[in-house]
Amino acid sequence: MAPRVLISDKLSDAAVQIFRDRGIDVDFQPDLGKDKDKLLEVIGQYDGLAIRSATKVTEKILAAADNLKVIGRAGIGVDNVDREAASKKGVIVMNTPFGNMITTAEHAIAMMFAVARQIPEASASTHAGKWEKSKFMGVELTGKTLGVIGAGNIGGIVCDRARGLKMKVAAYDPYLSQEKAEKMGVEKVELDDLLARADFITLHVPLTDQTRNILSAENIAKTKKGVRIINCARGGLVDEEALAEALKSGHVAGAAFDVFSVEPATENPLFGLPNVVCTPHLGAATTEAQENVALQVAEQMSDYLLTGAVTNALNMPSVTAEEAKVMGPWIKLADHLGSFIGQMTDEPIKAINILYDGSVAEMNLAALNCSVIAGIMKRANPDVNMVSAPLVAKEKGIKIATTNQAQTGAFEGYIKVTVVTEKRERSIAGTVFSDGKPRFIQIKGINIDAEIGNHMLYTTNEDVPGIIGTLGQTMGENGVNIANFTLGRSGIKGEAIALLYVDEPVPSPVIDKLVKTGMFQQVKPLTFDVA
Numbered sequence: 001m002a003p004r005v006l007i008s009d010k011l012s013d014a015a016v017q018i019f020r021d022r023g024i025d026v027d028f029q030p031d032l033g034k035d036k037d038k039l040l041e042v043i044g045q046y047d048g049l050a051i052r053s054a055t056k057v058t059e060k061i062l063a064a065a066d067n068l069k070v071i072g073r074a075g076i077g078v079d080n081v082d083r084e085a086a087s088k089k090g091v092i093v094m095n096t097p098f099g100n101m102i103t104t105a106e107h108a109i110a111m112m113f114a115v116a117r118q119i120p121e122a123s124a125s126t127h128a129g130k131w132e133k134s135k136f137m138g139v140e141l142t143g144k145t146l147g148v149i150g151a152g153n154i155g156g157i158v159c160d161r162a163r164g165l166k167m168k169v170a171a172y173d174p175y176l177s178q179e180k181a182e183k184m185g186v187e188k189v190e191l192d193d194l195l196a197r198a199d200f201i202t203l204h205v206p207l208t209d210q211t212r213n214i215l216s217a218e219n220i221a222k223t224k225k226g227v228r229i230i231n232c233a234r235g236g237l238v239d240e241e242a243l244a245e246a247l248k249s250g251h252v253a254g255a256a257f258d259v260f261s262v263e264p265a266t267e268n269p270l271f272g273l274p275n276v277v278c279t280p281h282l283g284a285a286t287t288e289a290q291e292n293v294a295l296q297v298a299e300q301m302s303d304y305l306l307t308g309a310v311t312n313a314l315n316m317p318s319v320t321a322e323e324a325k326v327m328g329p330w331i332k333l334a335d336h337l338g339s340f341i342g343q344m345t346d347e348p349i350k351a352i353n354i355l356y357d358g359s360v361a362e363m364n365l366a367a368l369n370c371s372v373i374a375g376i377m378k379r380a381n382p383d384v385n386m387v388s389a390p391l392v393a394k395e396k397g398i399k400i401a402t403t404n405q406a407q408t409g410a411f412e413g414y415i416k417v418t419v420v421t422e423k424r425e426r427s428i429a430g431t432v433f434s435d436g437k438p439r440f441i442q443i444k445g446i447n448i449d450a451e452i453g454n455h456m457l458y459t460t461n462e463d464v465p466g467i468i469g470t471l472g473q474t475m476g477e478n479g480v481n482i483a484n485f486t487l488g489r490s491g492i493k494g495e496a497i498a499l500l501y502v503d504e505p506v507p508s509p510v511i512d513k514l515v516k517t518g519m520f521q522q523v524k525p526l527t528f529d530v531a
Helices: 013-021 036-045 060-064 085-089 101-117 119-129 154-165 177-182 189-197 217-221 240-249 287-307 321-343 365-377 388-397 467-477 507-518
Strands: 002-009 025-028 046-053 070-073 092-094 146-151 168-172 200-203 229-232 252-259 275-279 348-356 399-405 412-419 427-431 438-443 446-450 453-464 481-489 496-500 521-527
Touching: 002 013, 013 025, 013 287, 036 189, 046 092, 046 287, 060 085, 060 146, 060 168, 060 496, 070 287, 070 399, 085 092, 085 388, 092 101, 092 427, 101 146, 101 200, 101 229, 101 252, 101 275, 101 287, 146 189, 154 177, 168 189, 168 240, 168 427, 217 240, 229 399, 240 252, 240 481, 287 321, 321 365, 321 412, 321 427, 321 438, 365 388, 365 399, 438 496, 453 467, 467 481, 467 496
Parallel strands: 002 025, 002 046, 046 070, 070 092, 146 168, 146 200, 200 229, 229 252, 252 275, 348 399
Antiparallel strands: 348 412, 412 427, 427 438, 438 446, 446 481, 453 496, 453 521, 481 496
C-alpha cells in the first residue's frame, strides 16, 4: 500500500507532482492547515504531512496522528511544529534549510544598501513630490567593515557578496575555523572586536539560549558610533528597545530589520524611527526560493517514506539513500542488541556504552546509536522508535557513550553494547554476515554464533553435563520446536549460556519446569522483531 501524504498549505504543483511520480498517494488541500479542527479530524489517515507556515502542528494534532511518520516544512523555520511532541510521538520533523539561502542572503545585502542610502525614506519623499535631495546623505559600502555574526550557510554567502562589494569582512562565529575563515577571505574575530570595528553589522545565527539578545543593550553600547545594524535572521537576536534608544541618541545611524521578536509585528519600538528599514519577514519571499523549498521537501519526504533516507531532519540523524541500503542490516542488528539488553535488564539504567569495531565504525554512528537506544527502551515503552528514543533516554538521565575503533578481531566489523546499572554491567555483541543476516557473537564476554529469531530462549548455568539433554527433552515433551541451538562457555566448569531459536513463544509452564530442575541460574524467554 502506497504511503499517504497530506499537503495542508500552499505548495507548487510541481511539488505535488513529485509525490505522485514517486508513487506516493498525495492529498493536496492547501487551505486545510488553517482549519485546525478539520486537520485534527483527518490527520490520523496520513503517513506524511507537508506544510509551510500556516499549518500549526500542535501536541493535540500529533496525539491524533496515529500513522504519521514524517512532517516536512518547506522552509527553514519550524516554529509552527511542536518538535518535542513530535519526537515523543516518533515523528521525524524535516525542514529545507538550503532552499532559500541565496534569497535570504540577497535580502540582507539589499537591506544593507537600503539603510546605507536611506532608499525607502527617499522614495517616499520623492513620491510625495518633495525633492529633498540634501536630506538623504548616504554612505558608501566600498571600504567599510562589515561585521558578520554567524558565518554559516547564509552568513557565508553574505560574506562572499560583501567581498565582491569591496568591503572588509570580519566574522564572529565560534564554529568557524581559522582555515575556513582564510578560505572565505574573511577575518575571524571575537564578538567585542567586531562590535568595536564594524561600520555595518549583520546577523545570521539561529535563535538559541546562547544567541538570544546577542546584541543586548550592553553590546550595542560597545559598537562603533554611526554603526548600521541589519537583522534578516531571527527576531529576538537584538534587544529592540535598546536599539531604539541607541537610534534616538544617534549612536546607531540606522537599522534594517526583516524579523522581529513578536510576529506578525503590528507594533514595535523600531517602527516610525528615521532611517529604520522594515520588511515583513521577506527573507525567503522570492519565486525561486518558494519553488525550491517546495520541491526539496517533496523529494525529502518521498525519500524517507520509500527508502528510509533521512535528510535535513531536526530530531533524527540524516541517513542518505545509499547509507540506508548498506546500513539496513546493521540498523536491524543494533535494534536486536538493544532489545536483548532491554529485555534482560529490570533495574534502572545509568549508562549505555556502544562500541563500533572495523567496517561498521565508518558508518553513520548517530543513526546506529538511535537504533540501539530504541531497542533498549522498547521494553518499557513499546511506542519508542529511533526518533523518540534519545529523548526518552535523556529524560531518564541515561548517559550515552560511543567508541569507534579499527578492526581488532576476526570479524570485519561488529557492534558491542554495554549497559550499566546500579548493580551490574551487561554486554552483548553482534555482527552482520555476508548473507546480510545479523548474528549475536558474544554475550557476557562468552563467544557464540547465534542466529536471531522472533522467539528465543536464553539460559545461564554452570558448565555441567546434562544441560543440552534437559533443554531438548523439556522442549520436545511440551511441543516446542527448536530451530537453532547455540551454546557458549567461559571455560571448563565455568559459566555457560544457551540461546535457543524456537518456532513459537515458550509457554510459561515450560519455563517453570526448567527453573524447577535447579540446573539453571536464569531462564529468560525473548522476542525480537525479525522481518
